[in-house]
Amino acid sequence: xxxxxxxxxxxxxxxxxxxxxxxxxxxxxxxxxxxxxxxxxxxxxxxxxxxxxxxxxxxxxxxxxxxxxxxxxxxxxxxxxxxxxxxxxxxxxxxxxxxxxxxxxxxxxxxxxxx
Amino acid sequence: xxxxxxxxxxxxxxxxxxxxxxxxxxxxxxxxxxxxxxxxxxxxxxxxxxxxxxxxxxxxxxxxxxxxxxxxxxxxxxxxxxxxxxxxxxxxxxxxxxxxxxxxxxxxxxxxxx
Numbered sequence: 641x642x643x644x645x646x647x648x649x650x651x652x653x654x655x656x657x658x659x660x661x662x663x664x665x666x667x668x669x670x671x672x673x674x675x676x677x678x679x680x681x682x683x684x685x686x687x688x689x690x691x692x693x694x695x696x697x698x699x700x701x702x703x704x705x706x707x708x709x710x711x712x713x714x715x716x717x718x719x720x721x722x723x724x725x726x727x728x729x730x731x732x733x734x735x736x737x738x739x740x741x742x743x744x745x746x747x748x749x750x751x752x753x754x755x
Numbered sequence: 756x757x758x759x760x761x762x763x764x765x766x767x768x769x770x771x772x773x774x775x776x777x778x779x780x781x782x783x784x785x786x787x788x789x790x791x792x793x794x795x796x797x798x799x800x801x802x803x804x805x806x807x808x809x810x811x812x813x814x815x816x817x818x819x820x821x822x823x824x825x826x827x828x829x830x831x832x833x834x835x836x837x838x839x840x841x842x843x844x845x846x847x848x849x850x851x852x853x854x855x856x857x858x859x860x861x862x863x864x865x866x867x868x869x
Contacts, residue, residue: 646797649795671856673856673858675858682861682862683798683845683858683860684860685857685859688856730798730858732856742788742800742811742856743856744800744814745797745798746797747795747796747797
C-alpha cells in the first residue's frame with residue numbers, strides 16, 4: 641500500500657552536532673508536513689511544504705521538499721537539548737484532493753541530544 | 756493544545772472489557788481523527804470523520820468503533836479490549852483548506868489492557 645517511510649528511526653547526537661531525518665513517499669504528495677513530539681507529549685505541527693523543491697527555515701531547522709514531491713528532509717543545525725523528541729513527517733496519500741485532511745505519518749525519528 | 760481534550764488521560768483495564776475514550780474540541784473544526792501510537796510504528800489512523808454524518812475507517816479499524824456525537828465530540832470505543840490494544844491513543848482535528856490538512860492533537864490517552 642501507499643507508505644511514508646522515515647529514516648533513521650533513532651539518532652543520538654552530542655549537543656552542537658547537526659541532525660537530519662529523511663522522509664520518502666511511495667507516491668507523489670500534494671504537500672508534506674512535519675510534526676514534533678516532545679517526550680511525554682503530543683505531536684505538534686511544525687511546518688507544511690507545498691511546492692516542488694521548496695526550502696523553508698525556522699531558526700536552526702531547515703525543511704526541504706524534493707523536486708519530485710516524493711521526499712523531504714528536516715535538518716537541525718547545532719542541536720540543543722531542547723530539540724529532543726520524535727520528529728514525524730506526514731503526507732496526504734491518495735488520489736488528488738480526495739484524501740486531503742487524512743494524513744499518513746512516517747514512523748518518526750527519535751532524537752536524543754547529549755549535553 | 757488545550758483546544759483538544761481527551762479523557763481519560765490514563766486507563767488500565769482488563770481483557771474483554773468495553774472501553775470508551777472521549778475527545779472534545781473547541782477549535783470549531785469539522786474533521787476529527789483517532790490515532791494509536793506504538794513504539795517504532797509511528798501514528799496509525801484508526802478512524803476519521805469529516806463531519807457529523809461522515810465516519811470512515813482508517814488503516815487499523817478492526818476491534819474499534821467510533822461515534823461522532825456532535826461537531827465537537829468524537830469517541831473511540833474498544834468493544835472487547837485485548838492486550839495488543841495497549842498503546843497511546845491520540846485524537847486530532849483539522850480544519851478546511853487553505854489552512855488545509857494541518858492537524859491539532861489532543862494530549863493523548865495511555866491505555867493498558869491486562
